[in-house]
Amino acid sequence: MTTEPVRRIAHLDMDAFFASIELLRYPQLKGLPVVIGGGRRSVDDALLVKHGERALRFIPLEEFPRLKDYVGRGVITTATYAARQFGVGSAMGLMKAAKLCPDAIVLPVDFDEVRRYSRAFKEAIREVAPLVEDRGIDEVYIDFTDVPGGQREGGRSLARLIQRSIFEKTGLSCSVGVAPNKLIAKMASEFNKPNGISIVHEADLQSLIWPLACRKINGIGPKADEKLKRLHIHTIGELAAQEVGWLIDNFGQATGAWMHEAAWGRDSRPVVTESEPVSMSRETTFERDLHAVRDKAALGEVFTRLCEKVAEDLQRKGYVGKTIGIKLRYDDFKSVTRDQTLTHYTADAQAIRHNAGLLLKRVPLAQRLRLLGVRVGTLAKAEDVAALAQATAAAGTGAEESPPPPYTDQLF
DNA sequence: TCTGGGGTCCTACATCGT
DNA sequence: TCTGACGATGTAGGACCC
Numbered sequence: 054m055t056t057e058p059v060r061r062i063a064h065l066d067m068d069a070f071f072a073s074i075e076l077l078r079y080p081q082l083k084g085l086p087v088v089i090g091g092g093r094r095s096v097d098d099a100l101l102v103k104h105g106e107r108a109l110r111f112i113p114l115e116e117f118p119r120l121k122d123y124v125g126r127g128v129i130t131t132a133t134y135a136a137r138q139f140g141v142g143s144a145m146g147l148m149k150a151a152k153l154c155p156d157a158i159v160l161p162v163d164f165d166e167v168r169r170y171s172r173a174f175k176e177a178i179r180e181v182a183p184l185v186e187d188r189g190i191d192e193v194y195i196d197f198t199d200v201p202g203g204q205r206e207g208g209r210s211l212a213r214l215i216q217r218s219i220f221e222k223t224g225l226s227c228s229v230g231v232a233p234n235k236l237i238a239k240m241a242s243e244f245n246k247p248n249g250i251s252i253v254h255e256a257d258l259q260s261l262i263w264p265l266a267c268r269k270i271n272g273i274g275p276k277a278d279e280k281l282k283r284l285h286i287h288t289i290g291e292l293a294a295q296e297v298g299w300l301i302d303n304f305g306q307a308t309g310a311w312m313h314e315a316a317w318g319r320d321s322r323p324v325v326t327e328s329e330p331v332s333m334s335r336e337t338t339f340e341r342d343l344h345a346v347r348d349k350a351a352l353g354e355v356f357t358r359l360c361e362k363v364a365e366d367l368q369r370k371g372y373v374g375k376t377i378g379i380k381l382r383y384d385d386f387k388s389v390t391r392d393q394t395l396t397h398y399t400a401d402a403q404a405i406r407h408n409a410g411l412l413l414k415r416v417p418l419a420q421r422l423r424l425l426g427v428r429v430g431t432l433a434k435a436e437d438v439a440a441l442a443q444a445t446a447a448a449g450t451g452a453e454e455s456p457p458p459p460y461t462d463q464l465f
Numbered sequence: 466t467c468t469g470g471g472g473t474c475c476t477a478c479a480t481c482g483t
Numbered sequence: 484t485c486t487g488a489c490g491a492t493g494t495a496g497g498a499c500c501c
Contacts, residue, residue: 126466126468126469127468128467128468128469129469130469130501144469145467145468146466146467146468147466148466148467149466149467149468151466152466188500188501189471189472189500189501190501191501192501271499271500272498272499272500273499274498274499275498275499276497276499277498305475305476307476308475308476330472330473331472331473331474332471333471333472334470334472335470335471336469336470336471337469337470338468338469338470376494378494386467386468388496388497389495389496390494390496391494391495392493393494394492394494424469424470426471
């Protein structure tokens with residue numbers, strides 16, 4: 054007689070991913086406070102030129118740049134566990150971090166390298182368990198339910214196997230949480246970091262989940278957490294004790310109902326192995342704030358370059374889009390967006406530049422700008438749109454699209 | 466000396482056609 | 484013809500995540 058398999062979902066999180074990759078390259082930094090971020094100066098290139106690829110591991114410590122010497126804007130992407138001891142962490146401004154730990158070594162992000170490792174660890178997982186949902190560069194959900202051995206020890210033995218396989222193929226460690234659903238698995242993977250495994254069953258809700266802060270729920274951010282605190286709700290258990298109607302009154306229909314479900318550990322979202330992108334964008338923060346009139350030429354150049362980059366991204370990945378958007382961030386950190394949906398799809402840099410330029414006329418430009426961004430949304434596969442256009446043309450009903458005019462006479 | 470870049474999703478609101 | 488309800492769609496902003 055066979056029993057129905059219990060739903061077992063794993064959340065796997067690479068440990069200090071970006072920093073750990075750098076430590077493989079520079080093993081002499083092991084155990085030291087290191088932060089990854091900034092990235093405007095090519096530290097690696099400078100060290101490479103001086104020492105050559107093979108000698109990187111012998112570069113003396115005093116040659117690495119320190120946080121206290123860092124100049125420019127930027128935030129920390131990740132920090133080694135040694136750096137975290139100083140209170141330094143992700144999303145912190147580099148200048149603030151320099152105060153907390155001036156002697157921490159600061160390295161730029163090597164995105165190509167990180168992407169390579171990302172592909173490698175995900176491949177290692179898929180060899181063992183095929184149902185994998187991508188959750189960014191260093192995280193995945195895995196459906197253990199029907200994988201051979203996925204039920205053993207609540208999922209612990211399969212988690213151990215995956216950890217071992219990832220380490221063999223990349224030299225990196227990760228933490229895994231296995232639970233009845235994605236929501237709990239995500240929380241569980243944080244229980245035992247680094248290089249840990251946590252198993253949570255439905256019956257553990259009150260003892261393991263309810264004592265946690267509401268902020269630990271994936272989806273409750275700083276704003277919602279603050280509001281909950283104002284309402285004297287600090288833990289998930291306190292959240293679970295509230296009437297769903299009261300939560301809806303305070304947070305709205307969707308959020309209120311969702312909070313209630315989450316606090317009771319209920320989440321039926323499936324592990325999704327494939328998804329289509331919704332938008333693609335490029336944005337950049339300037340070294341110094343720029344003015345629309347006085348720095349018109351520089352802004353125009355950056356703007357055109359951003360449009361070209363988005364167009365390149367779309368074309369490389371085989372997408373076209375219909376909604377063109379811009380984003381501006383002023384020197385006081387306030388941002389505005391404008392967008393416009395066209396009658397036709399495009400992935401053409403000139404067309405994007407032209408329409409983005411028109412959107413600029415709809416935003417205030419008296420204040421200095423610190424960031425400029427360009428976005429293309431309402432995406433479709435280029436081949437699908439082309440096929441449809443061909444069919445429409447064959448039927449003789451297609452309206453002829455005229456090419457966009459050149460983008461002269463624009464603000465910048 | 467503040468606060469990156471690339472995304473998704475939700476909400477509120479305006480507009481338009483029926 | 485006027486008015487209101489309602490759904491679809493577009494737009495703006497913001498919360499949140501990695």
